[in-house]
Amino acid sequence: MSKKPEILSVASVARSRLFHIEQVDLLFNNGREVQFERLQSNAAGSVLIIPVDGDELILIREYAVGTERYELGFPKGSIDPGEEPQFAAERELREEVGMATANLRLLRRIIMSPAYFNRTTSIMLATDLSVDPLPGDEPEEIQQVRWPLSRMWELLEHDDFVDGCNQLALYSLGHALKLFPR
Amino acid sequence: MKESVCDYLDSVADIAIRAGEAIMEIYQQDFDVEHKGDGSPLTTADMAAHNLIRSALQELTPEMPLLSEESRDIAWQDRASWQSYWLVDPLDGTKEFVNRNGEFTVNIALVCEQRPVLGVVYAPVHEILYSGCEGSGATRKDKDGKQVKISVRHYNGENPTVVASRSHRGEALEQAINRINEKHGEAEILSMGSSFKLCLVAEGKADIYPRLGLTSEWDTAAAHAVVNAAGGQVIDLTGKELMYNKEDLLNPWFVVSDSEYDWLPLINDNIE
Numbered sequence: 480m481s482k483k484p485e486i487l488s489v490a491s492v493a494r495s496r497l498f499h500i501e502q503v504d505l506l507f508n509n510g511r512e513v514q515f516e517r518l519q520s521n522a523a524g525s526v527l528i529i530p531v532d533g534d535e536l537i538l539i540r541e542y543a544v545g546t547e548r549y550e551l552g553f554p555k556g557s558i559d560p561g562e563e564p565q566f567a568a569e570r571e572l573r574e575e576v577g578m579a580t581a582n583l584r585l586l587r588r589i590i591m592s593p594a595y596f597n598r599t600t601s602i603m604l605a606t607d608l609s610v611d612p613l614p615g616d617e618p619e620e621i622q623q624v625r626w627p628l629s630r631m632w633e634l635l636e637h638d639d640f641v642d643g644c645n646q647l648a649l650y651s652l653g654h655a656l657k658l659f660p661r
Numbered sequence: 662m663k664e665s666v667c668d669y670l671d672s673v674a675d676i677a678i679r680a681g682e683a684i685m686e687i688y689q690q691d692f693d694v695e696h697k698g699d700g701s702p703l704t705t706a707d708m709a710a711h712n713l714i715r716s717a718l719q720e721l722t723p724e725m726p727l728l729s730e731e732s733r734d735i736a737w738q739d740r741a742s743w744q745s746y747w748l749v750d751p752l753d754g755t756k757e758f759v760n761r762n763g764e765f766t767v768n769i770a771l772v773c774e775q776r777p778v779l780g781v782v783y784a785p786v787h788e789i790l791y792s793g794c795e796g797s798g799a800t801r802k803d804k805d806g807k808q809v810k811i812s813v814r815h816y817n818g819e820n821p822t823v824v825a826s827r828s829h830r831g832e833a834l835e836q837a838i839n840r841i842n843e844k845h846g847e848a849e850i851l852s853m854g855s856s857f858k859l860c861l862v863a864e865g866k867a868d869i870y871p872r873l874g875l876t877s878e879w880d881t882a883a884a885h886a887v888v889n890a891a892g893g894q895v896i897d898l899t900g901k902e903l904m905y906n907k908e909d910l911l912n913p914w915f916v917v918s919d920s921e922y923d924w925l926p927l928i929n930d931n932i933e
Contacts, residue, residue: 531875533829533831533874534831534832534833534834534873534874582877584909584910584911585908585909586909586911604909604911606875627831627832627833628831628833628873628874629831629832629833629836629873630832655909655911655913656875656911656913656914657897657898657899657901657913657914658898658913658914659899
């Protein structure tokens with residue numbers, strides 16, 4: 480895998496409020512020409528925050544229109560243009576969980592679907608929490624679920640804990656704490 | 662650098678004691694326990710100790726980098742190449758400080774190749790100083806100036822002494838203590854604040870301190886060095902010794918004990 484394919488042209492094919500789809504013509508080294516599509520994003524990436532209060536994880540149950548269900552997961556959100564990931568994480572945590580953190584650390588940076596999307600999600604751990612809500616843009620009050628750290632791996636079998644990013648966040652935390660699923 | 666890192670012990674102990682005095686000047690004033698955040702007595706004491714330790718260590722070893730809880734935002738790219746560095750928590754036990762129970766500590770560790778080789782833990786209210794260095798053993802010095810050698814005790818199979826909070830324990834720890842009680846008879850529980858807890862194992866007052874919760878590297882490094890020098894160990898639940906200068910600066914769940922009796926099967930059972 481030495482030389483990358485050459486990008487012959489990039490064209491904008493659709494644009495909505497949130498999504499911008501591009502069509503990319505490529506020439507591979509073996510002479511094959513193909514056409515791919517990808518999503519462009521104007522957001523600077525996103526953050527996912529794992530809030531730990533004492534020996535409990537704080538999860539939220541939020542409506543996801545993709546699956547048309549309430550999904551269990553960690554608070555997350557987009558980084559505003561010009562915003563530092565750390566500030567975005569602190570803001571999202573206050574908006575979605577109503578807590579401020581005095582200790583935020585980066586566990587991992589991931590890209591969920593590099594085949595058609597170049598957007599980094601920073602997985603962060605938030606501890607030393609204190610009540611400090613900030614009004615956000617959520618359409619309804621978000622339900623919180625407290626989950627003991629000692630039973631963290633049971634989440635993997637939970638039917639509404641299916642978001643890949645959330646599952647990876649859980650593994651990242653386990654890796655840091657040297658706790659592994661059976 | 663001196664010939665042996667242990668030659669730094671006296672200087673580092675002196676720095677920790679001076680930092681403790683700086684904290685005590687603020688601790689002895691009347692203050693409102695509700696007042697936290699910038700400019701609070703807690704923050705002021707923390708920063709006073711941090712600044713004193715930073716400049717004193719810089720004078721002692723000008724080339725050696727320093728990571729402190731109060732200066733923790735040093736980028737991983739900059740830290741990754743550190744062979745040796747000072748790892749400091751100028752005031753561990755903020756709750757203990759605010760609640761005025763005196764169980765807070767000043768912590769200075771020297772980490773070499775990711776292992777804590779020298780550590781000093783000083784409790785300024787009680788004027789107790791624990792220190793330890795790899796190869797030269799561990800000591801405890803009391804208010805009266807008497808210094809004694811300390812070592813972990815080897816578990817004798819009878820009712821063990823466990824370091825744990827009396828009130829808030831969390832599910833994993835509660836179950837671990839239940840299993841210890843079932844196997845070895847009702848455990849005696851010793852409660853204490855801050856890094857003092859590791860030192861209780863180091864000086865042979867307790868058999869085990871299971872910490873099934875989140876801590877940061879600066880919370881444990883100094884006391885970890887004391888425990889090692891006293892013949893004990895600080896290991897994660899897979900049995901590996903805790904390492905320092907990791908990217909996330911987060912400790913795994915850990916167990917402090919002597920290295921002969923294997924407590925892990927009792928601690929680990931319910932971690933699924």
